Amino acid sequence: MKLSYPVVLVVLLAFASVTACSNKSDKMRFSSWVSSPVETELFKEVLTSFEKENPDFQYDFEPIPGNYSEKLQLMLGTNTAPDVFFLKGMLAPSYMSFNILNPLDELMAGEADFDQEDFFPELLRAFQKDGVQYGLPKDCSPYVLFYNKKQFREAGVDSMPTTWAELESAARQLTKDTDGDGKTDQFGLVIEPVMEMIMPFVYQNGGNFQNPDGSLGIADEPFIEAVEYYYGLYEKGVATIPTDAGQGWNGDTFGRGKAAMALSGGWLLPFLKENHPDLEYGVLPLPAGKQKATIAFTTALAMPKRTQYEADGWKLVSHLTGKEGMKQWTSQGLAFPSRKSVAVENGFYEDPVFSVFMESMEFARPFQVEYSERGFEEAVVALQAIFYTNKEPRQAMKDIAKRIAKYKLTR
Amino acid sequence: MSVFKSKRWEQARTAYLFIGFPVILFSIFTFIPIIFAFVISFFDWNLLIPDKVFIGLGNYIELFNDEVFLIAIKNTALYTVIVVPVQTILSLFLAFIMNQKLRGRTFFRTAFYIPAITSSVVTSIIFLWIYSKPGLLNYLLSLVGIEGTDWLTNPNTALFSIMALTIWSTSGYFMITFLAGLQNIPKSVYEAAAIDGASTWTQFWKITVPMVRPVTFFVVVLGLIGCFQVFDQIYVMSGGGPVNATTTMSYFVYNNSFKFFRLGYGAAGAIVLAIIIFIATWLQKKYFPSNPYQ
Secondary structure (H helix, E strand, O other): OOOHHHHHHHHHHHHHHHHOOOOOOOOEEEEOEOOOHHHHHHHHHHHHHHHHHOOOOOEEEOOEOOOHHHHHHHHHHOOOOOOEEEEEHHHHHHHHHOOOEOOOHHHHHOOOOOOHHHEOHHHHHOOEEOOEEOEEEEEEEEOEEEEEHHHHHHHOOOOOOOEHHHHHHHHHHHOEOOOOOOOOOEEEEEOOOOHHHHHHHHHHOOOOOEOOOOOEOOOOHHHHHHHHHHHHHHHOOOEEOHHHHOOOOHHHHHHOOOEEEEEEOOOHHHHHHHHOOOOOEEEEOOOEOOOOOEEEEEEEEEOEOOOOOHHHHHHHHHHHHOHHHHHHHHOOOOOEOOEHHHHHHOOOOOOOOHHHHHHHHHHEEEOOOOEOHHHHHHHHHHHHHHHHHOOOHHHHHHHHHHHHHHHEOOO | OHHHHHHHHHHHHHHHHHHHHHHHHHHHHHHHHHHHHHHHOOEEOEOOOOOOEEOOOHHHHHHHOOHHHHHHHHHHHHHHHHHHHHHHHHHHHHHHHHOOOOOOHHHHHHHHHHHHHOOHHHHHHHHHHHHOOOOHHHHHHHHOOOOOOOOOOOOOOHHHHHHHHHHHHHHHHHHHHHHHHHHOOOHHHHHHHHHOOOOHHHHHHHHHHHHOHHHHHHHHHHHHHHHHOOOHHHHHHOOOOOOOOOOOHHHHHHHHHHHOOEHHHHHHHHHHHHHHHHHHHHHHHHHOOOOOOO
16 A cells, blocks of 8 residues: 555656646647748747737747648647648648638728738639638749849840740750760759649640639640640750759759759749859749749638637737738748738839849739649649659640549538 | 455555556557547548548548559558568678677677667668769769669659668668577587588578577568558658659558548558558468477
8 A cells, every 4th residue: 555655646647647738728829830040030020029019919929840731730620720820822722621711801801901902812812712711811922033144144145035935945055064074064944843833834825723614624735735845845955853963952953053044932032142142143024925924822821710819810910911010021022022012112113133023923823723632742743754754744644634633622 | 364365456456557557658649549540440531621421431442442552552562572571681691790700890780780770860861862863872883884863753763762771771770689689599509510510601591590580580570560661761752752653551641641631541541551560460470480399
């Protein structure tokens, strides 16, 4: 008896600590993912000034360092989700179809000077389902064409490419074997076998991943032509992919001067500034096909349906997506404002680099499909088959279309 | 008598309390989840949708019509069939050498064991560089005039590259296990064989191999289970690609459960994997027992 008493205590304590991890917080919680240190620092500054304006506002900021989407999903499914969180535009259709987000229309209507009309309409639409707004875009970034000024001069390319044909001929002119060993050391363009990077070409060619009537568009002629053109650049040896040079992503390949052009969003700007400060580069709107088009990446702030802190959550959301908060967040050009007036106020339309991004927003669309992520993954497999096993683009897209069709979101 | 009895009862109670804690832990983190996974594998269980629909064997039927799952089974089987024998033989061979009186033996033992204690994510990232197109492996190949490929984006080489990494990192670990087994073999047996004129090679085949059989059994069982569950190297190095060439069963389960929202479907995949592992272990125990002379 004497011996077992402490043992009982230990067991009970251990049991209690295992089972009773109550996660109930008496404050509103806010989660973001963790990106570069520069961005994190800036975001903290934005939050600090929000706190100064609202000294009584109580909340916990809980950034999620890795596997953001997976963790957020688990939290949403187990009712432990933060009351405000970042939502990637690409995931919005499935989250909205599962009906787990809090509608924001009434909250917006209650705010007289929120000025909804100010947002780029395509970005707002990315977080709408059946006319209901479920998230508000805090920023955006369209794909533009980065080019290496020095390599352009050396190759004698003096007119900037504005069409598919010009892009290809410029890339050919820029492709060089600089050390004469028979291998190309400098490519015209760096591309990646990923859907996001092909989509601008698809849009430019009048195609779509998912047609407006909901059907799958990836085996349609405009889509296949775009893939053929895109892969053709690689096949003809005027474009490279990052893994061929042992690099992780196209920004790295471009920064090292292994490719004279790259498609990228605004995240390449701080990367180049930090890692390749001497690189002389410029940006151009993407060359157009049948029409001007590019894709825009966007992140919204959203709230879960079951939030207990709707009013507090909205206060934070409306600050971060409001004119003042967005101005502070986008002032350095790490991300671009999703509100036109903020871009004007930041002077982005006068800046030689930023203006290209802002003007591209006029014809940019977010890439979203009403297919589960499994369907999207299948499409990526088709691209890998094209790039890594030399499968005919036409055949690859036709084969995969049959498989993807069944992953359509039904709700 | 009664004093003795109550004492015994007291001891038993203490013992149960000691066992109780790990049992509770195991139940919460292992047994209950296994049962739960089994149950939800019969449901269309999407974490984000409140209504969970009972669909009977629906998930299992879909699994066996799912091209990617069939590829995953094939990849996992191929991976196991190659990695288990190679790593077992290699680690036994290494252990045999390390058991000889060799100069710098401690150094070699340490060197071979280091990969085993290094985090698999770290070794995966190192091999990511080694296997890249301008990486170390291709550089070495270029010295002998061979032009290498991009090992991890080539569907024909990706899985084999990951196998090689696994073999490299686990052989050292199992070498230690075998070493322990080798040191249990009485020296007199070898001495007797030496007097009879047996060569080192004969000694290895006729004495070492049969005498370490219980250890071999242990190594093969652990190897089998580890191979069937291979995940981290795949997750870090190839993400199941290119063209599903490295999609294994556990990677498939992870993707479907945590990326594609389909916990029921993923659970069904996990149950199939568990059944395969169970059958493989049972077959091994039946046909290759650890001690055939019993």
